Amino acid sequence: MNPPRDDPPVLQVRDIGSFHIGGREAHLSGLPAREVVFSPGNPPVRVDPNGSFEIEQMYVQHVRLAAPRARQPLLLMHGGGLCGVCWETTPDGRPGWQRRFLEAGHDVFVADAVERGRASWARSPEFFAGEPLFRTKAEAWELFRIGPPGSWQGRAGASAACAGQQFPVDAFDAFMKQSVPRWVGNDAATQAAYDALAAAHGPFALIAHSQGCNFAFRMALARPDRVAAIVALEPSGFPDPAAHELARLSGIPHLFVWGDHFEGHAPWARIRQGLAGWRDALRLSGVRVDELELPAQGLGGNSHMLMMDRNSDAVAARVQAWFVQQGLVV
Amino acid sequence: MNPPRDDPPVLQVRDIGSFHIGGREAHLSGLPAREVVFSPGNPPVRVDPNGSFEIEQMYVQHVRLAAPRARQPLLLMHGGGLCGVCWETTPDGRPGWQRRFLEAGHDVFVADAVERGRASWARSPEFFAGEPLFRTKAEAWELFRIGPPGSWQGRAGASAACAGQQFPVDAFDAFMKQSVPRWVGNDAATQAAYDALAAAHGPFALIAHSQGCNFAFRMALARPDRVAAIVALEPSGFPDPAAHELARLSGIPHLFVWGDHFEGHAPWARIRQGLAGWRDALRLSGVRVDELELPAQGLGGNSHMLMMDRNSDAVAARVQAWFVQQGLVV
Structure with a gap:
């Protein structure tokens, strides 16, 4: 029997x-020290928590092709409260961007930032100050613009999504299984790990999302x-533009990508205003910044989670076209 | 220039x-609710921790070959205080068992058990009872039989390893970056997730390590x-053999694999005594159980971390030979 027509291509890895x-x-x-019962019914074991540990590392997984067409490997940098899983298979079971950009000829590196996923995390509050934050379904539903502000009704099935929503709403609970806790004090360690990654394995083309x-x-x-x-998705x-020499970025083209459903979202209005200032500061310093407003380009309905929305392949194709336009794919 | 002779083969994925x-x-x-300062210098934000969450899920990553030679996919099940990373590149940078068993013709599934790595974890103590445990370097050094009992001297470089040690001792700190915290109350949730995985994606051939x-x-x-x-590595x-109908396993061949350096390790003496009883109970119920004592088979010096020891390829080859012997690879 012949394979179905839409079988994805075999990757030469x-x-x-x-x-x-x-x-x-x-x-x-x-x-x-404390007494820990490792198995119910067994006597407690004395555990001394003191000693030496490795902390604040980042995890990176890479898939390299036999014959990449991109000039540099691609590094995928996830956003807050998530890890590199967001680039893999979508919550509703379609190929994600890791797979699609491999098909498009890129070696693909996926990071789990400090404290997230396979990067592991350290004892708190001794090493990671404060308490971990766990994102609620309500916050994700509204902050990620799956439903409008105030639309969460206790569960996804009872909550109204934005009209024309591209997020795979039936897979919202599956998506929430990707959530990982976060602290607010590890940005410096995360940055140090990313900078070390660039030094050791760059240059990279970057696709980053949200906090990333x-x-x-x-x-x-x-x-x-x-x-x-x-x-930048x-x-x-x-x-802070005033604290940096932005002309250092003049050889690095930027693409900002924005989805849909911003209306009535005060937090997003503030974010977009700030980013417009950053974009203008970059341009004033001679940096090429393109903007892809997906609704204006015929791709309506996207949530904040562009890479897993139902039209994620179409969004990826626009990003790939921009890479080609920049001469980064041969 | 020709590639070096030992270039690994290209995988057809x-x-x-x-x-x-x-x-x-x-x-x-x-x-x-509490006040959280997300960025230093910014005003605090009020965070309400109450709401709905997904908890107790497991993460599974899979790589499927274009033309697998194994009759079933292989599922790699990590041990305690670790996640699926232990099967990937070794801490000293050599290909790990995920890669080697792909080369040997298996589709490979790698799990991160509940609470570990990309499976994520839930608020404690509200959902995960008790406190998380963080393994110290001293405990790993001695429990994993890298050095003999009492050999840890505060850092790996100052500590004596067992004579003829196969663990890549210079990469011990890199290995410790793989450590993830654990609780002691999530075994039932982990088992339920593994059983659901078997039901949805099995049958599998299993390679499990330690707690796995x-x-x-x-x-x-x-x-x-x-x-x-x-x-079973x-x-x-x-x-408990008395609580189960062991004849249910009579169609499932077992291979137990044991490394080296057990002498003088009281915890390991207890573990091996228990497992000998389990082995004997299986055999009495008609289950085929082979044992691979690596030192007796010419592979001396292994630690508990067989899959990342310097002779990990040789150990993998013995396991693959056993799969072939069982008729599981065509």
């Missing part, structure tokens, strides 16, 4: 592997020789 | 992807139709 980068050794002392974009902008400022291009933050 | 499986929706209420072996044995008891074989636990 030269290497698949992973590593941790960044981080440091840290020590605990003076904490009391600020790390991408700062990586480029720290190591402009190690960043070939930045695609709905960036949520940016460096 | 039909699919690479991932999903979460298992878990449930859970709810928090009545907790106080007990989940493998129980998966086979729950769904013997979904398990083709079990390779230094299993650390087992079900």
Whole structure:
């Protein structure tokens, strides 16, 4: 029997592997030992928590092709409260951007930032100050513009999505299984790990999402020789333009990508106003910044989670076309 | 220039992807809101921790070949305090068992058990009872039989390894970056997720390590139709033989693999005594159980971390030979 017509192409993979980068050794002392019952019915075991640990490292998984067509490997940088899984199979089971950009000829690196996913996390509050934050379904539903503000009704099935929503709403609970806790004090360690990654394995083309974009902008400022291009998917933050020499970025083309359903979202209005200022500051410093407003380009209905929306292939194709236009794919 | 002779073969990959499986929706209420400063210098934001969450799911990543030679996909089940990363590139940068068993013709599934790595974890103590445990370097050094009992001297470089040690001792700190915290109360949720995985995507051949072996044995008891074989690398636990109908496993060949440096290790003496009883109970019930004592087979010096020791390729080759012997690879 012949395979169905829409079978994805077989990938010629030269290497698949992973590593941790960044981080440091840290020590605990003076904490009391405690009794732990490892298996119900067994006697308790005395556990001394003091000693040495590795903390603040980042995890990176890479898939390299036998014959990549892109000039640099692509690094996918996830957003807040998520890890690299957001680039893999979509919550409703379609190929994600990791797979699509491999098909498009890129070696693909996927990071799990410090404290997220396979990067692991360290004892809190001794090493990670404060408490971890766990995103509720209500917050994700509204902040990610799946439904309008105030639309969450306790469960996804009872909540109204935005009209024409591209997020696969039936897979919202599956998406929430991707959520990982976050602290608010690890940005410096995350940045250090990303910068070390650029130094050791760059130059990269970057696709960053949301919180990840600020790390991408700062990586480029720290190591402009190690960043070939930045695609910023709905960036949520940016460096202080007055504190940096933005002309360092003049050789690095930028593409900002924005979805749909911003109307009535006060937090997003503030974010977009800030990013417009960052965009203008970059342009004034001679940086090429293109903007892809998806609704204006015929792609309506996207949520904040562009890479897993039902039209994720079409959005990826626009990003790939921009890479080709920049001469980054041969 | 010709590539070096030892270049690994190009893999023909039909699919690479991932999903979460298992878990449930859970709810928090009545907790106080708190003020969180997300960026230094910014005003605090009020965060309400109450709401709905997905908890207790497992993460699974799979790589499928265009033309697998194994009759079933292989599922790699990590041990305690670790996640699926232990099967990827070794801490000293060599290809790991994920890669080697792909080369050997298996589709490979790698799980991150509940609470570990990309499976994510839930608020504690509200959802995950008790406190998370963080393994110290001292415990890993001695429990994993890298150095003899009492050999840890505060850092790897100052500590004596066992004579003839196969663990890549210079990469011990890199290995410790793979460590993830653990709780002691999530075994039932982990088992439920593994059993759901077997039901949805099995039958599998299993390679399990340490704590992962007990989940493998129980998966086979729950769904013997979904398990083709079990390779148990230094299993650390087992079900109560009196509580199960072991004849259910009679069609499932088992291979137990043991490394070196057990002398003088009281915890390992207890573990091996227990597992000998489990082995004998299986055999009495008609289950084929082979044992591979690596030192007796000419492979000396292995630590508990067989899959990342310097002779990991040779150990993998013995396991693959056993799969072939069982008729599981065509």
